[in-house]
Amino acid sequence: MTAAGLPAEAPLLSVRNLGKTFNLDRGWRRRRQLQVLRDVSFDLDAGEVVALVGESGSGKSTTALLIARLLDPTTGEIRLRGVDVLASEPGRASLAYRRQVQMIFQDPFASLNPLHTIRYHLERPLLRHGEAKEKPELEQRVNRLLETVGLNPAPDFARRHPHQLSGGQRQRVAIARALAVSPALIVADEPTSMLDVSLRIDLLNLMRDIKSARRIAYLFITHDLGSARYFADRLLVMYAGEIVETGNSEALLDAPAHPYTQLLVSSVPTAGASLASPATTVGASAPVLGRGCPFADRCPKVMERCRQEAPLLREIAAARTVRCHLYG
Amino acid sequence: MKALLENRKALVGLAILAVFAVIAVIGPWIVGDAGEFVAVPLAPPSLAHWFGTTGQGQDVLAQTIAGTRSTLLLGVIVGFLTVAIGAIVGTAAGYFGGWTDELLTLVINLFLLMPGLPLCVVIAAYLPSGSATIGLVLVVTGWAWSARVIRAQALSLRQSVFVSAAVVIGESPLRIVLLEILPNMTSLLVTSFIGATIYAIGAEVGLEFLGMGNIGAVTWGTNLYWASNDVALPSGSWWTFVPTGASIALVGFALAMINNALDELSNPRLGAERAFVRATGRKRLEIHAPTPVLRTVANVRR
Amino acid sequence: MSAAELLVVEDLRVEYLTERGDVRIVDDVSFRIGAGEAYGLAGESGSGKSTIALAILRLLRPPAAITNGRVSFCGTDLLSLNAAELRAFRWKEISLVTQSAMSALNPVLRVSDQIVDAILAHERVSRREALERAAGLCDIVGIDRERLRSYPHQLSGGMRQRMVIAIALALRPKLIIMDEPTTALDVVVQKQILKRILDLKEKMGFSILFITHDLALMLQLCDRIGILYAGRLMETAPAATLLGQPQHPYTRGLMSCFLEVHQPKADRRGIPGVPSDPRHPPAGCRFHPRCAFVMDVCRETTPLLTSRGAGHESACHLPGAAGTEVAPALIPPSEVTARKVTS
Numbered sequence: 001m002t003a004a005g006l007p008a009e010a011p012l013l014s015v016r017n018l019g020k021t022f023n024l025d026r027g028w029r030r031r032r033q034l035q036v037l038r039d040v041s042f043d044l045d046a047g048e049v050v051a052l053v054g055e056s057g058s059g060k061s062t063t064a065l066l067i068a069r070l071l072d073p074t075t076g077e078i079r080l081r082g083v084d085v086l087a088s089e090p091g092r093a094s095l096a097y098r099r100q101v102q103m104i105f106q107d108p109f110a111s112l113n114p115l116h117t118i119r120y121h122l123e124r125p126l127l128r129h130g131e132a133k134e135k136p137e138l139e140q141r142v143n144r145l146l147e148t149v150g151l152n153p154a155p156d157f158a159r160r161h162p163h164q165l166s167g168g169q170r171q172r173v174a175i176a177r178a179l180a181v182s183p184a185l186i187v188a189d190e191p192t193s194m195l196d197v198s199l200r201i202d203l204l205n206l207m208r209d210i211k212s213a214r215r216i217a218y219l220f221i222t223h224d225l226g227s228a229r230y231f232a233d234r235l236l237v238m239y240a241g242e243i244v245e246t247g248n249s250e251a252l253l254d255a256p257a258h259p260y261t262q263l264l265v266s267s268v269p270t271a272g273a274s275l276a277s278p279a280t281t282v283g284a285s286a287p288v289l290g291r292g293c294p295f296a297d298r299c300p301k302v303m304e305r306c307r308q309e310a311p312l313l314r315e316i317a318a319a320r321t322v323r324c325h326l327y328g
Numbered sequence: 329m330k331a332l333l334e335n336r337k338a339l340v341g342l343a344i345l346a347v348f349a350v351i352a353v354i355g356p357w358i359v360g361d362a363g364e365f366v367a368v369p370l371a372p373p374s375l376a377h378w379f380g381t382t383g384q385g386q387d388v389l390a391q392t393i394a395g396t397r398s399t400l401l402l403g404v405i406v407g408f409l410t411v412a413i414g415a416i417v418g419t420a421a422g423y424f425g426g427w428t429d430e431l432l433t434l435v436i437n438l439f440l441l442m443p444g445l446p447l448c449v450v451i452a453a454y455l456p457s458g459s460a461t462i463g464l465v466l467v468v469t470g471w472a473w474s475a476r477v478i479r480a481q482a483l484s485l486r487q488s489v490f491v492s493a494a495v496v497i498g499e500s501p502l503r504i505v506l507l508e509i510l511p512n513m514t515s516l517l518v519t520s521f522i523g524a525t526i527y528a529i530g531a532e533v534g535l536e537f538l539g540m541g542n543i544g545a546v547t548w549g550t551n552l553y554w555a556s557n558d559v560a561l562p563s564g565s566w567w568t569f570v571p572t573g574a575s576i577a578l579v580g581f582a583l584a585m586i587n588n589a590l591d592e593l594s595n596p597r598l599g600a601e602r603a604f605v606r607a608t609g610r611k612r613l614e615i616h617a618p619t620p621v622l623r624t625v626a627n628v629r630r
Numbered sequence: 631m632s633a634a635e636l637l638v639v640e641d642l643r644v645e646y647l648t649e650r651g652d653v654r655i656v657d658d659v660s661f662r663i664g665a666g667e668a669y670g671l672a673g674e675s676g677s678g679k680s681t682i683a684l685a686i687l688r689l690l691r692p693p694a695a696i697t698n699g700r701v702s703f704c705g706t707d708l709l710s711l712n713a714a715e716l717r718a719f720r721w722k723e724i725s726l727v728t729q730s731a732m733s734a735l736n737p738v739l740r741v742s743d744q745i746v747d748a749i750l751a752h753e754r755v756s757r758r759e760a761l762e763r764a765a766g767l768c769d770i771v772g773i774d775r776e777r778l779r780s781y782p783h784q785l786s787g788g789m790r791q792r793m794v795i796a797i798a799l800a801l802r803p804k805l806i807i808m809d810e811p812t813t814a815l816d817v818v819v820q821k822q823i824l825k826r827i828l829d830l831k832e833k834m835g836f837s838i839l840f841i842t843h844d845l846a847l848m849l850q851l852c853d854r855i856g857i858l859y860a861g862r863l864m865e866t867a868p869a870a871t872l873l874g875q876p877q878h879p880y881t882r883g884l885m886s887c888f889l890e891v892h893q894p895k896a897d898r899r900g901i902p903g904v905p906s907d908p909r910h911p912p913a914g915c916r917f918h919p920r921c922a923f924v925m926d927v928c929r930e931t932t933p934l935l936t937s938r939g940a941g942h943e944s945a946c947h948l949p950g951a952a953g954t955e956v957a958p959a960l961i962p963p964s965e966v967t968a969r970k971v972t973s
Contacts, residue, residue: 102497114512128499167675196674271888618712
């Protein structure tokens with residue numbers, strides 16, 4: 001990979017061999033380390049929705065924080081339109097990067113400062129990035145943002161403080177804030193998981209409408225396979241800090257290839273299906289990080305080879321990759 | 329603020345404080361030179377001298393009033409500086425983390441380890457005596473306490489999601505500290521300030537009582553110093569120290585009341601429980617009792 | 631319904647008595663649970679479902695108060711018991727499993743001690759016997775006996791939740807209230823635990839009051855289901871009936887909010903509007919501001935639960951008994967048939 005490639009053809013976001021290791025103890029003598037992310041690579045095109053799915057501890061939220069530049073990776077590259085941003089702007093991300101990549105957080109009750117009004121939350125990105133300067137223009141832009149996310153009457157919502165809004169309304173404000181700088185990519189970390197079921201679909205619909213109107217790409221982090229299917233074009237399944245399967249969201253969920261994905265899909269509660277259906281025998285519930293496959297201990301199809309050597313991500317069909325010895 | 333004025337404790341505290349504030353501002357004009365020798369020493373309270381006279385023959389009332397200004401002023405200034413330095417160091421450590429935090433925490437801990445009052449005595453003995461010296465000594469030995477609490481809260485606010493959200497939209501660290509983190513610590517800053525002020529007044533009086541201040545000046549501390557020097561207690565001249573002592577106690581009480589009220593306001597549970605007690609007519613609320621069954625009460629109220 | 635009725639809740643009303651007026655969180659809710667039955671209460675946040683669970687056990691703290699109704703368990707009136715009687719009653723007769731296992735377990739005690747203490751507090755057995763029972767419980771919930779010696783923080787989330795279930799089973803209660811018991815867990819572990827619970831229920835014959843926002847999960851686990859909205863019971867029916875012929879527009883709305891793993895990629899709509907503010911509930915039917923079929927009567931009169939078929943009741947002014955589709959538009963026809971096939 002050279003940075004000299006044609007920038008026009010480079011994908012919007014390109015992530016290569018991303019890894020993150022946390023130091024658990026801070027001490028002089030012994031340092032325990034926790035590897036939460038290993039060798040994560042994927043591309044994301046303009047206007048595309050890619051969902052990162054997996055259980056807690058799979059590394060999906062860490063990936064979101066790395067791409068939002070809230071955390072520095074231990075290894076790997078993040079390229080935005082072909083530019084290696086970790087090399088060109090180490091440490092703090094530049095304003096230019098912030099303008100391109102925005103984030104929506106999981107908890108709408110924590111992501112807005114309780115002391116500031118909604119207007120303040122939406123004015124700040126506009127002012128910071130020089131989108132609007134004069135007062136009338138600023139007010140107009142704030143109102144338009146609120147209308148875009150369906151908070152009408154906008155002037156009324158602008159005046160309020162976060163505690164005067166419901167969870168769903170706050171999450172809409174968070175979306176409006178992300179939209180203020182007209183980003184190319186929004187990292188959405190479980191944006192609906194803390195909302196009531198009856199409000200989730202409309203929020204996803206809103207995000208989808210915005211996508212079509214403005215050609216915004218999403219990196220959608222979720223543990224809910226149903227929403228992933230509904231909203232995403234492509235799926236990346238993560239387990240123990242690695243991507244274990246990728247593919248078109250419908251194709252992948254209809255015929256999961258990796259034994260872990262199969263287990264995950266079959267475990268989703270389905271109205272009308274019996275709980276007793278296909279008995280899944282699962283061993284130790286925690287992944288084991290050794291030299292073999294981290295899923296080996298839980299895998300119903302485990303082979304001798306799985307404990308000896310870690311599988312690589314291989315292409316098994318068009319736009320379909322799997323990290324499993326069963327396939328090659 | 330409005331809620332504060334509706335709280336009975338806060339109201340009592342603020343009222344007492346207001347009286348002393350007025351005395352501090354206009355008192356010295358009324359009583360004139362409090363150091364003047366006006367009557368025979370150790371005269372008991374009389375119509376001419378309401379609080380009697382000191383061992384030097386000065387008017388006790390005048391001295392108490394004159395002492396208010398310097399004592400309160402020093403207390404407030406020391407309280408403010410202690411919290412201001414604590415806020416700067418604490419938020420810097422909490423926000424930036426890493427090496428900045430480790431270094432600043434080390435400095436904070438060093439200052440915490442210093443035994444405060446004894447150190448005050450030693451330093452005050454070496455510097456020219458006076459209010460400024462005592463203030464300086466109190467700030468140097470006191471700031472680390474507030475820095476430590478403020479650092480802890482800054483650290484937790486640094487990890488809050490709305491701060492991450494501010495980083496993502498590209499806010500500068502300074503703006504995040506000043507407009508996102510500090511405003512959310514208002515109640516901690518205010519209670520720290522009140523606590524530091526109480527401590528400062530107490531310590532100032534203590535140091536001056538020990539003779540570490542400028543004994544020529546009229547403050548609450550020197551009042552007590554002279555009372556002690558002139559063997560007020562053995563001679564039974566209680567009026568030489570009771571007015572000053574009572575003033576100190578009242579100011580401390582008023583500040584503590586305000587702190588208490590702030591505590592209550594930031595804990596809505598206390599207010600909710602009072603409302604419940606009022607609604608049900610029960611004498612008190614038993615927190616660990618089973619859920620009350622109140623058919624009649626609710627029906628009567630409706 | 632059946633003769634072996636275990637829990638009867640009638641017109642239960644729970645209010646928060648606050649300075650700014652009383653807030654009704656649970657409004658005249660009635661349901662019954664039979665022996666060996668799994669009854670589910672489904673609802674969103676603010677529906678009052680957890681409040682009901684805590685009110686039955688009288689664990690709600692003031693300023694909450696029960697201001698109307700009757701709760702009777704095997705003939706015992708729970709609302710007239712005093713503190714000491716309730717202490718003896720909880721765990722022994724009805725136990726509770728909540729979402730956060732960590733807060734149910736004491737962090738500084740070994741798990742074994744916590745189970746043993748629970749047993750010793752209620753039964754006259756020796757410590758050794760209690761310890762043996764604890765080991766037996768581990769086998770039942772599917773944890774290695776060795777794990778008994780662990781402290782809560784040494785266990786994974788799934789194991790902790792199993793331990794809490796083990797403690798809930800320790801005194802062989804007749805009813806276990808499970809309030810979002812698996813919401814904090816990943817789906818794989820969730821399925822394992824729920825299967826285990828169903829197996830245990832078959833074996834030991836206790837009843838379950840299951841509370842969750844996840845209707846799909848509830849349809850898999852429960853025999854009968856009640857749908858709560860803003861403190862009122864909107865519809866109650868056997869699980870299969872509810873899945874096949876939901877009557878209430880709210881229930882239908884909730885059903886169409888499922889995003890399933892294998893559905894075709896069709897456009898979906900959530901339920902419009904926001905849940906009502908419990909301080910200012912709307913007049914008439916609580917759901918009417920969000921209802922697509924709202925009529926004039928809905929704005930004025932609160933509908934009561936009326937029978938729509940065998941064991942099926944709905945609180946809605948829309949006519950229509952079970953089986954008749956009043957408003958098929960809410961669920962795409964393809965889905966209705968798809969669901970019927972799977973059920």
